[in-house]
Amino acid sequence: MKSKTKVNKQLRKKRNPYLVDTLIHAKKNEGWFAISNILASPRKNRVEKNLGEINKESKDGEIVVVPGKVLSMGELNKKIKVIAFGFSKSAEEKILKAGGKISTILDEIKKNPDAKGIKILQ
Numbered sequence: 001m002k003s004k005t006k007v008n009k010q011l012r013k014k015r016n017p018y019l020v021d022t023l024i025h026a027k028k029n030e031g032w033f034a035i036s037n038i039l040a041s042p043r044k045n046r047v048e049k050n051l052g053e054i055n056k057e058s059k060d061g062e063i064v065v066v067p068g069k070v071l072s073m074g075e076l077n078k079k080i081k082v083i084a085f086g087f088s089k090s091a092e093e094k095i096l097k098a099g100g101k102i103s104t105i106l107d108e109i110k111k112n113p114d115a116k117g118i119k120i121l122q
Contacts, residue, residue, distance in 0.1 A: 022085065
C-alpha cells in the first residue's frame with residue numbers, strides 16, 4: 001500500500017482531468033484509498049476486466065469495483081452493479097441488458113464515501 005505522499009507525487013504527473021478529480025476524491029476517503037493506489041499507478045498497471053471474468057468473480061446483487069476499464073468479452077448473467085473508471089460501449093449495453101447497473105468511480109465516491117458493501121476486483 002502506497003502512502004498518501006506517494007499518491008500525491010504520482011498525481012502531479014497525470015494529465016487527464018477526470019482521472020485527477022477521481023484520484024483527489026478517492027485519496028480523501030479511507031475506504032476508497034486502495035482504488036487511488038491503483039489509479040495513481042502507471043496506465044499499464046491499471047486493471048482491465050472482461051464481463052466473463054466479472055461474472056465468475058461476483059455474486060448476484062453485489063457491488064463490484066474495477067479500478068480500470070470494463071471490456072465486453074464474455075457474458076454477464078447476474079444483476080450486479082459495476083463501478084469502473086471506464087466502460088466499453090458494448091460492455092455498458094451488456095450490463096444493462098442483464099439487469100445490472102453501471103456507475104463511474106467518481107460518482108460512487110460521492111454517493112458512498114465510506115465504500116460500504118463494495119468488492120474490488122483486481
